[in-house]
Amino acid sequence: MSPEIGHYALVLALALALFQSVVPVWGARKRDAALMGTADAVALGQCAFVAIAFAALTHAYLVSDFSVENVVLNSHSTKPLIYKISGVWGNHEGSMLLWVLILTLFSAFVALFGRNLPLPLKANVLAVQAWITAAFLLFILKTSNPFNRINPAPFEGRDLNPLLQDPGLAIHPPLLYLGYVGFSMSFAFAVAALIEGRIDAAWARWVRPWALTAWMFLTAGISMGSFWAYYELGWGGWWFWDPVENASLMPWLAGTALLHSAIVMEKREALKVWTVLLAILTFSLSLLGTFLVRSGVLTSVHAFAVDPERGIFILAILIAFIGGSLALYAWRAPMLRQGGIFAPVSREGALVLNNLFLTAACAAVFVGTLYPLALEALTGAKISVGPPFFNWTFGPLMVPLMVAMVFGPFLAWKRGDLLAAAQRMMAAFAAGIAAMLLTFAVTRGGPVLAPVFIGLAAYIIVGSLAEVAERVQLFRAPLATTLQRARGLPRSAWGTAVAHAGVGVMLIGIVGETCYRQELIVQMKPGDTVEVAGYQVTLTGLAPVQGPNYRDVVARLVLREGGVDAGILEPAKRVYTARNMPTTEAALKTRGFSQLYVSPGDVETSGSIALRFFYKPMVLLIWIGTLVMMLGGLLSLSDRRLRVGAPKPAARRAPAVQAAE
Numbered sequence: 197m198s199p200e201i202g203h204y205a206l207v208l209a210l211a212l213a214l215f216q217s218v219v220p221v222w223g224a225r226k227r228d229a230a231l232m233g234t235a236d237a238v239a240l241g242q243c244a245f246v247a248i249a250f251a252a253l254t255h256a257y258l259v260s261d262f263s264v265e266n267v268v269l270n271s272h273s274t275k276p277l278i279y280k281i282s283g284v285w286g287n288h289e290g291s292m293l294l295w296v297l298i299l300t301l302f303s304a305f306v307a308l309f310g311r312n313l314p315l316p317l318k319a320n321v322l323a324v325q326a327w328i329t330a331a332f333l334l335f336i337l338k339t340s341n342p343f344n345r346i347n348p349a350p351f352e353g354r355d356l357n358p359l360l361q362d363p364g365l366a367i368h369p370p371l372l373y374l375g376y377v378g379f380s381m382s383f384a385f386a387v388a389a390l391i392e393g394r395i396d397a398a399w400a401r402w403v404r405p406w407a408l409t410a411w412m413f414l415t416a417g418i419s420m421g422s423f424w425a426y427y428e429l430g431w432g433g434w435w436f437w438d439p440v441e442n443a444s445l446m447p448w449l450a451g452t453a454l455l456h457s458a459i460v461m462e463k464r465e466a467l468k469v470w471t472v473l474l475a476i477l478t479f480s481l482s483l484l485g486t487f488l489v490r491s492g493v494l495t496s497v498h499a500f501a502v503d504p505e506r507g508i509f510i511l512a513i514l515i516a517f518i519g520g521s522l523a524l525y526a527w528r529a530p531m532l533r534q535g536g537i538f539a540p541v542s543r544e545g546a547l548v549l550n551n552l553f554l555t556a557a558c559a560a561v562f563v564g565t566l567y568p569l570a571l572e573a574l575t576g577a578k579i580s581v582g583p584p585f586f587n588w589t590f591g592p593l594m595v596p597l598m599v600a601m602v603f604g605p606f607l608a609w610k611r612g613d614l615l616a617a618a619q620r621m622m623a624a625f626a627a628g629i630a631a632m633l634l635t636f637a638v639t640r641g642g643p644v645l646a647p648v649f650i651g652l653a654a655y656i657i658v659g660s661l662a663e664v665a666e667r668v669q670l671f672r673a674p675l676a677t678t679l680q681r682a683r684g685l686p687r688s689a690w691g692t693a694v695a696h697a698g699v700g701v702m703l704i705g706i707v708g709e710t711c712y713r714q715e716l717i718v719q720m721k722p723g724d725t726v727e728v729a730g731y732q733v734t735l736t737g738l739a740p741v742q743g744p745n746y747r748d749v750v751a752r753l754v755l756r757e758g759g760v761d762a763g764i765l766e767p768a769k770r771v772y773t774a775r776n777m778p779t780t781e782a783a784l785k786t787r788g789f790s791q792l793y794v795s796p797g798d799v800e801t802s803g804s805i806a807l808r809f810f811y812k813p814m815v816l817l818i819w820i821g822t823l824v825m826m827l828g829g830l831l832s833l834s835d836r837r838l839r840v841g842a843p844k845p846a847a848r849r850a851p852a853v854q855a856a857e
Contacts (some may be wrong), residue, residue, distance in 0.1 A: 201248065217323055223376050250297045256829070271283045274745045279360075288506075302380065306592060342838075349391075365428075374410070390472065397470075403458055408833050422819070432810045446485070449558040464609065483510075483518065488565075542612040544609065546603055557597075603617055605692065652701040663693055704821075705818035708815065709818065718806070767794045788812075
């Protein structure tokens with residue numbers, strides 16, 4: 197498929213985006229159904245043309261078309277097929293094309309499955325999506341065209357960045373972009389509602405599935421990126437408070453607050469102004485992350501090294517959409533009618549408290565990430581804001597949040613009884629205290645607060661499940677009644693309990709890895725043996741291995757535990773021949789939820805090699821916890837009340853009831 201086809205497909209997509217930006221809005225203003233109806237077909241056509249462009253670039257990578265500059269800079273004929281495909285988005289130009297493809301896919305989903313949306317709202321939502329699409333298509337065509345030709349074409353490419361040649365990094369960017377771009381739907385709904393001047397419980401119900409979908413994908417993307425950094429970079433850590441990591445964490449925190457705020461708005465028609473603001477801010481933070489990664493202001497293993505000129509273009513997009521939406525919000529928000537009133541001690545109050553802690557944590561990450569950049573821009577002074585700042589600002593805000601989030605579901609709407617809720621949570625309190633005392637007894641050392649946090653994790657897990665047990669009357673009603681109530685319980689209730697329990701599981705992994713890990717750095721020669729975390733590790737030799745586009749020096753380690761063979765580990769120092777760039781390939785030995793982690797150093801002329809051993813107790817629970825959280829989100833999304841296009845059962849029965857009457 198010719199790259200020129202891809203280029204012209206982008207031009208046609210831009211033309212459709214400009215049409216979609218104007219005509220449906222005008223139709224909504226004039227209440228012209230024909231003009232509003234054009235949005236659906238145009239959104240589908242726009243998606244089709246961007247998909248053609250993406251297919252053309254993918255084809256160029258698959259056939260190693262080195263007449264395309266983007267392929268030359270990011271591919272190699274001997275590269276494995278999976279990395280030829282992932283190379284499409286493993287660079288600035290291709291990743292921006294993927295961003296726009298996902299943006300048009302979401303628009304197409306609204307066009308196809310938004311049949312229950314009021315026609316003016318749907319037209320305005322698709323128009324706002326088209327504004328965003330048009331801006332990024334202009335950015336691609338003006339500054340980041342992935343189809344630029346090079347003449348004469350070289351015989352071979354430079355290869356993809358070796359750090360990106362990993363299955364985790366093949367999956368991580370699409371998941372992350374689905375999260376980033378997914379929040380554009382919440383943004384579009386917010387701006388469209390502000391244009392109309394009408395925001396109610398139905399609006400919150402329409403927004404929640406899109407926000408929840410984006411939240412799930414962003415959770416998956418952050419989790420996959422964390423796991424990749426853990427095993428690929430050879431540092432032995434899973435989170436570094438890197439500015440680009442923070443750029444993905446900020447919209448996740450704001451998106452989590454948005455989900456909880458939308459619940460209050462749907463149930464009680466309260467927090468309208470706050471919910472709309474969160475919808476705007478969440479996507480604004482996604483755009484900010486795009487700017488940080490692509491502007492050249494950051495140096496990171498995650499960032500694209502690009503011309504700052506592109507950063508200026510993205511900054512203009514940032515100012516236009518964030519500034520424009522906030523100006524519209526400032527104009528329209530005072531006109532919105534406030535909803536129901538509730539007592540501070542209520543489920544609404546608990547969700548508001550949740551929002552306050554989440555937004556405060558997001559603000560702490562925002563300040564810690566951007567303050568060094570702002571200071572350098574204004575004064576030229578360079579400072580570093582590292583883990584200590586974030587640990588001492590972000591951590592203390594998360595602790596009361598995790599304590600309070602278990603209480604919320606036990607409280608009644610409008611006015612709750614704190615004492616009655618505490619009585620129903622006795623099992624959670626007991627589990628937390630028991631886990632804390634057991635950890636004290638078993639560890640006999642380590643940080644003093646570690647058992648307290650293990651107890652907090654147990655409290656979260658048991659408390660989250662106890663709320664469901666309370667609702668189905670577990671052990672308080674006959675088994676048949678309990679099962680019947682469990683079947684009748686909304687899936688969103690199950691999803692909430694599972695997602696909250698996932699936070700507790702993740703907390704156990706964080707505490708175990710952070711507080712109880714062991715580390716050993718040794719210089720070993722073949723035949724040497726060391727003792728690490730109950731394993732006897734013997735280096736039997738160093739061997740060269742030739743890969744398809746790299747060469748390895750592999751250290752072969754034999755593990756024994758209690759005199760019994762426990763496996764073989766083969767960490768390696770790898771050099772990718774096209775770029776002559778070295779990488780570290782760590783080796784992992786899993787025991788339960790814990791891992792022995794081995795990272796190799798350089799081989800000395802004496803034949804010895806430096807090996808860094810980590811023993812990481814319960815580390816896998818960090819990512820298992822995120823999987824449990826995503827499962828909770830999926831359960832909530834499967835609730836028919838949240839599915840886009842699924843009308844309420846009462847609405848379907850209404851005509852029959854009226855006819856009978």
